[in-house]
Amino acid sequence: MALENTSELKKQVVIGARENGISYTLFRNAIGKKLGLNTTDFEGLDLIFFRGVATPSELSKYTGLSSGSTTAMIDRLERSGLVTRQANLKDRRGTLVVLNKEAALKVRPLFTSARVAQNKLLDGYTTQELKVLADYFMKSTAMFELERRYMTDGLFEIREDNTA
Amino acid sequence: MALENTSELKKQVVIGARENGISYTLFRNAIGKKLGLNTTDFEGLDLIFFRGVATPSELSKYTGLSSGSTTAMIDRLERSGLVTRQANLKDRRGTLVVLNKEAALKVRPLFTSARVAQNKLLDGYTTQELKVLADYFMKSTAMFELERRYMTDGLFEIREDNTA
DNA sequence: CCTGTATAATAAAGATACTCTACCATAGAG
DNA sequence: CTCTATGGTAGAGTATCTTTATTATACAGG
Numbered sequence A, B: 001m002a003l004e005n006t007s008e009l010k011k012q013v014v015i016g017a018r019e020n021g022i023s024y025t026l027f028r029n030a031i032g033k034k035l036g037l038n039t040t041d042f043e044g045l046d047l048i049f050f051r052g053v054a055t056p057s058e059l060s061k062y063t064g065l066s067s068g069s070t071t072a073m074i075d076r077l078e079r080s081g082l083v084t085r086q087a088n089l090k091d092r093r094g095t096l097v098v099l100n101k102e103a104a105l106k107v108r109p110l111f112t113s114a115r116v117a118q119n120k121l122l123d124g125y126t127t128q129e130l131k132v133l134a135d136y137f138m139k140s141t142a143m144f145e146l147e148r149r150y151m152t153d154g155l156f157e158i159r160e161d162n163t164a
Numbered sequence C: 001c002c003t004g005t006a007t008a009a010t011a012a013a014g015a016t017a018c019t020c021t022a023c024c025a026t027a028g029a030g
Numbered sequence D: 001c002t003c004t005a006t007g008g009t010a011g012a013g014t015a016t017c018t019t020t021a022t023t024a025t026a027c028a029g030g
Helices: A002-034 A039-051 A056-063 A067-079 A101-123 A127-153 B002-034 B039-051 B056-063 B067-079 B101-123 B127-153
Strands: A083-087 A095-099 B083-087 B095-099
Touching: A002 A039, A002 A101, A002 B002, A002 B101, A002 B127, A039 A056, A039 A067, A039 A095, A039 A101, A056 A067, A056 A095, A067 A083, A095 A101, A101 B002, A101 B127, A127 B002, A127 B101, A127 B127, B002 B039, B002 B101, B039 B056, B039 B067, B039 B095, B039 B101, B056 B067, B056 B095, B067 B083, B095 B101
Parallel strands: none
Antiparallel strands: A083 A095, B083 B095
C-alpha cells in the first residue's frame, strides 16, 4: 500500500504545486489591481520591492520582457511616482531603479495580511518539515531554471553563473 | 539553536516558494514561446490541456482576464487549430472549449522533459515527506485564494464553493 | 405560464502594452 | 585605441486588453 500511495502522493504534489502557483499569481494580480498597476508593472515593482534596487536588465530577465518594453515599464512606474531612476556609478552605461519611500508605505500594507497568514501556516510545521519544504523549493527552482534553459537554448550550456 | 533555526528556515521557505513560482512562470513562458503563443494564450491552453475541456468562464477566472479578452483568446487558439468550440448541451448559453488531438501531440512533448525531471526530483523524498509537501501546497493554495478574495471583495464571504 | 433578473458569451471601439529595429554611450578585450 | 559586446532608450507598427452594448438562455417568484 505504501508504494501505490507514494505514486498517488507524487501526483498530489505535482497538482498541488501547480494550483499553488496559480493562486499565488492571481493573488498578486489582485494586489496589482488594487495599486492600479497592470500585471507587468506590478511584477517589476515586486522585484524592486523585494530587492530595494534593480537594474533594467534584471527587470527584463525577471519579467521575460524585451528591453524596449522594460524601458516603457520603468517609465510608467516612474510616472506613477513609485520608483526613481538613478545613475549607476559602477557602470555608467547602466541605470538603477530604486523604490521610493512613499511606494514602500503604499505597497507593504497590501502584503501584510498574506505575510501573517503565511507565517501562521508555516507555524504548523516542525523544523524537520520546514527543511523538507525549503529543500524542495530550492531543488524545484533549479530544475525549472534548467528546463527553461534547455527549452530556450536548445541544449545545456555548461558554463554559466549557475551549476549544471 | 533549534528555535532560531526555525525562524531562519521559515524565511527560506517563503523566499524559496517565491523563487520557485518565478522560475515556474518563466519556464512556462518559454514553452509558450516555443509554440508561438503569447503568455495569455498559453495560459489558457495550459488549462484546457490539463483539464481536457474548459468553458470560457473558467478560462476567464483562471487567467484573470475580462470576458471580452477571453473570447479573443479563444478565437486565437481556435484560429491556430489548437482548440475547438463545442456546444454545451448542459447549458445552451455556454460553450465548451476542447483541445484538438494534434494540439495534444504538439504540446505534450514540450512538457516531457520537465515532467520526467519533476518525477525524479520527487523520487528523492519519502512518503512522509511527500505528505508534507502535498499538505503544504493544499493549505497554501487555500490561503492565497482566501487572501485574494479578501483583497478583491473587501472582506470574507462566508458562503462560497470553498470553506472559509 | 411568463416576467424579471442573473449568467454565458460575443462584438466592436478605444486605450494600452508589446515586439522589433535602430541607435547612442560605455565597457572590456586584444 | 580599435572592435565587439553590453546597457539602455526611442519610435513605428502590431497585438492585446478593458469597457460598453447586445443576444440568448437559465432560473426564481408570482
